[in-house]
Amino acid sequence: MTDTAFRQDPHKVRDRREKNLEVAIGREVRAFRHQQDMTVAELSEKTGLSMGMLSKIENGNISPSLNTLQVLAGALSVPLTAFFRRFEERREAVHVKNGEAxxxxxxxxxxxxxxxxxxxxxxxxxxxxxxxxxxxxxxxxxxxxxxxxxxxxxxxxxxxxxxxxxxxxxxxxxxxxxxxxxxxxxxxxxxxxxxxxxxxxxxxxxxxx
Incomplete structure (x- = not known):
């Protein structure tokens, strides 16, 4: 089997990273909304975004535009960068081979x-x-x-x-x-x-x- 069999399609890698970003943003939006005891309906009224759109954002089903994120940041009283904080954090992992502990x-x-x-x-x-x-x-x-x-x-x-x-x-x-x-x-x-x-x-x- 050649090395090319193990290479990842760069388009698939990019798609996964974009999906992970959407999920990370959605989790932050939901977390900030919960911190303020705000319902989806209340956030919808405050931002002018539909409840369906907010649900898709929180579930990581769509990639919100920069303008949408700015509107959400203003409504939730958080900096725009707060939506990306967990996505950019370094995630560590340790792999110990058999006999090497x-x-x-x-x-x-x-x-x-x-x-x-x-x-x-x-x-x-x-x-x-x-x-x-x-x-x-x-x-x-x-x-x-x-x-x-x-x-x-x-x-x-x-x-x-x-x-x-x-x-x-x-x-x-x-x-x-x-x-x-x-x-x-x-x-x-x-x-x-x-x-x-x-x-x-x-x-x-x-x-x-």
Missing amino acids: VEIHRAGTRAGHQYNLLGHIGSNSSGVVVEPYLITLSETSDVFPTFQHDGIELLYMLEGEVRYRHGDRLYDLAPGDSFFFDADAPHGPEELTRLPARFLSIIAYPQSS
Whole structure:
């Protein structure tokens, strides 16, 4: 198969970008209208645009003219550029190939406890930081640490069995089980029932934390 088979049609790329822009503008128009507790009918009366036209704009079905956007900006008391702010924001993504996850040391890490960070995006528009880990426990230990931190955490068991503590309760986790909890309570593996044990740990917390 030649490289040309993978090349994107520039016209299709441009069409997708234009469609994404229309959707982004529509979302902003709707968001500003909601912020002002304004109905579509009220915005229609204020701008002179039909309700059908406003509905198409908010749903990203049409590309509004510059004049239309100026009218909407005036009616909603926002600068014209406000309609484009999310479209122009940089969107980050992290792709980690098999075997290339970064091994890190967290509090309580010891021999036989391996933590691989699967990706990290720092500052973003959501206001939330998410840290996904692949954790492998391959050796028994007499003492297990408990963790406490801001946010919430999701565990998904892939292999092995673990008795997991959260606060004053214990949960038996087996492959296919998930465990979603408030991470501010003391938590951690209490007993490794069947080794090796592997599970995904996804932690989410506010950026300010």
